[in-house]
Amino acid sequence: MKPAITIKNLNFYYRQVMALKNISIDIPANRVTALIGPSGCGKSTFLRVLNRMNDLIEGTRIEGKILFNDTNIYKDMDLMKLRKKVGMVFQKPNPFPMSVYNNIAYGPRLHRKISDKELDGIVEKSLKSASLWDEVRDRMESSALGLSGGQQQRLCIARCLAVQPEVLLMDEPTSALDPVSTAKIEELVKDLRDKFAIIIVTHNMQQAGRISDYTAFFLNGEIVEYGATREIFHRPVDKRTEDYITGRFG
Amino acid sequence: MTGKNLTQSAAFLALRAAAIITLAVLFIIIIYIMSNGLRHINTSFFLQGPTSMGRDGGIAPFIVSTLYVSAVSLVIAAPVGIGSALYLSEYSKGGLPVRIIRFCTETLAGIPSIIFGLFGFVFFVVSLGMGWSVLSGGLTLACMVLPTIIKTSEEAIKTVPDTYREGSMALGATKWQTIVKVVLPVSVPGIITGIILSIGRAVGETAAVILTAGSSLRAPVSITDPGRTMSVHLYVLTMEGISNEKAFATAAVLILFVLGINYAANKTATFIRRKV
Ligand SMILES: Nc1ncnc2c1ncn2[C@@H]1O[C@H](COP(=O)(O)OP(=O)(O)O)[C@@H](O)[C@H]1O
Ligand SMILES: [Mg+2]
Numbered sequence: 453m454k455p456a457i458t459i460k461n462l463n464f465y466y467r468q469v470m471a472l473k474n475i476s477i478d479i480p481a482n483r484v485t486a487l488i489g490p491s492g493c494g495k496s497t498f499l500r501v502l503n504r505m506n507d508l509i510e511g512t513r514i515e516g517k518i519l520f521n522d523t524n525i526y527k528d529m530d531l532m533k534l535r536k537k538v539g540m541v542f543q544k545p546n547p548f549p550m551s552v553y554n555n556i557a558y559g560p561r562l563h564r565k566i567s568d569k570e571l572d573g574i575v576e577k578s579l580k581s582a583s584l585w586d587e588v589r590d591r592m593e594s595s596a597l598g599l600s601g602g603q604q605q606r607l608c609i610a611r612c613l614a615v616q617p618e619v620l621l622m623d624e625p626t627s628a629l630d631p632v633s634t635a636k637i638e639e640l641v642k643d644l645r646d647k648f649a650i651i652i653v654t655h656n657m658q659q660a661g662r663i664s665d666y667t668a669f670f671l672n673g674e675i676v677e678y679g680a681t682r683e684i685f686h687r688p689v690d691k692r693t694e695d696y697i698t699g700r701f702g
Numbered sequence: 703m704t705g706k707n708l709t710q711s712a713a714f715l716a717l718r719a720a721a722i723i724t725l726a727v728l729f730i731i732i733i734y735i736m737s738n739g740l741r742h743i744n745t746s747f748f749l750q751g752p753t754s755m756g757r758d759g760g761i762a763p764f765i766v767s768t769l770y771v772s773a774v775s776l777v778i779a780a781p782v783g784i785g786s787a788l789y790l791s792e793y794s795k796g797g798l799p800v801r802i803i804r805f806c807t808e809t810l811a812g813i814p815s816i817i818f819g820l821f822g823f824v825f826f827v828v829s830l831g832m833g834w835s836v837l838s839g840g841l842t843l844a845c846m847v848l849p850t851i852i853k854t855s856e857e858a859i860k861t862v863p864d865t866y867r868e869g870s871m872a873l874g875a876t877k878w879q880t881i882v883k884v885v886l887p888v889s890v891p892g893i894i895t896g897i898i899l900s901i902g903r904a905v906g907e908t909a910a911v912i913l914t915a916g917s918s919l920r921a922p923v924s925i926t927d928p929g930r931t932m933s934v935h936l937y938v939l940t941m942e943g944i945s946n947e948k949a950f951a952t953a954a955v956l957i958l959f960v961l962g963i964n965y966a967a968n969k970t971a972t973f974i975r976r977k978v
Contacts, residue, residue: 536874546865
């Protein structure tokens, strides 16, 4: 199957500091890819390379090639279009201080003129896909900040879905949530896999095992090992991967 | 009681006394002016013009001038100030130019208003040939309140969490869209606070206005007409010994105006915050 994103010889720098070293992997479409590794090893940096959020940080620099739909995202692609196609869910839920409805409608309204009726449809569909519709259908006009943490995170997922992305980047989306909300998000990720390529950073080995098809193990800015999650967890090739997975460090 | 506790209680007492003194002074001034002024206020004081230099009659033209000059100053200062604040906090990447701008606004904020008056007189009134006019006065006041608006707006904008900006940009919004749709609406209450402070200063300012807007007894119609604001009128009434009664009455109206503006602006801020 054609990969959703192809990364070739990627190096990444915060000023002089090299945060990602010679990374080359293919991210498969319609699969969940988990990024694991100890804190500070470059998982978030890698994720933010893929939708160019690092561009917002002064002094960052990238080498190598990232192809999305055969287009080099740092050369030949409109930045706004890229971010629309490659959505991002953050570690801490960050709904805008607006109504539930306006949170979801925010993205579609950015990109084109849209009728109220069509927008209503998009909002409902996005909330349904994020399994949040039943919980918020009666409070569309109240502030999104009044939702629980787990609901807020699903709202943020729905907000991404509303602009019809092809890839979803999730940076430890459940680390701020309770177990029940976490389980809901995990269910959701499994459902969404049919339609998107999902890349999820997680600190939780069990979570990676439960929801991902592929796993990449990061260490000090490099990918030590990358392959099918089952392989990585049961027959890791590299000693460091084994040590990390079995909890001997990190 | 131990020594430490004693110090603590003494300090607490001193601080409380300071707070009480502040409040008391404030209340005494307000009560004094109100009790001397309100007696001489009636509807005709609001609706009529002055007769015999203000010894009799009302202050209607001066109310008009005050509102006119303040409005002109805000219409100029608010967009420029908010724009500068946005530039400084959202676009500029720091560095020397920004530090120079900061230094200038801070210096500007500390300059006595009579100097703004002098500048306004030489520059707007004489050099640019605007004469004593609502426009000259408004422009001078705009220069004077600009630092306040920039500073408070900048602070309001800084309180908007970066996670909102990131969330918006990650959906494909441009920086400008993010500013218009997220940053500004969230910081509006703070920005309005800055504007209230500025209105208060503009309405009450005397030195800068007397040299630039003039002290005509007639209400200004066009923006190029001269006008006398309430505070200038108050100054003239007292300085020339025309009428203490009318001076107190004018002062009371001035205070009512400032209170009213504060109240209205606070309500607006709350309303907008609720809507956002
Ligand atoms: N904005 C930044 N400026 C400079 N260095 C950064 C910045 N963000 C992250 N880093 C550095 O890059 C490395 C990788 O960080 P990060 O990608 O956040 O790791 P992870 O998400 O795996 O915990 C760390 O050493 C971190 O200190
Ligand atoms: Mg991280």
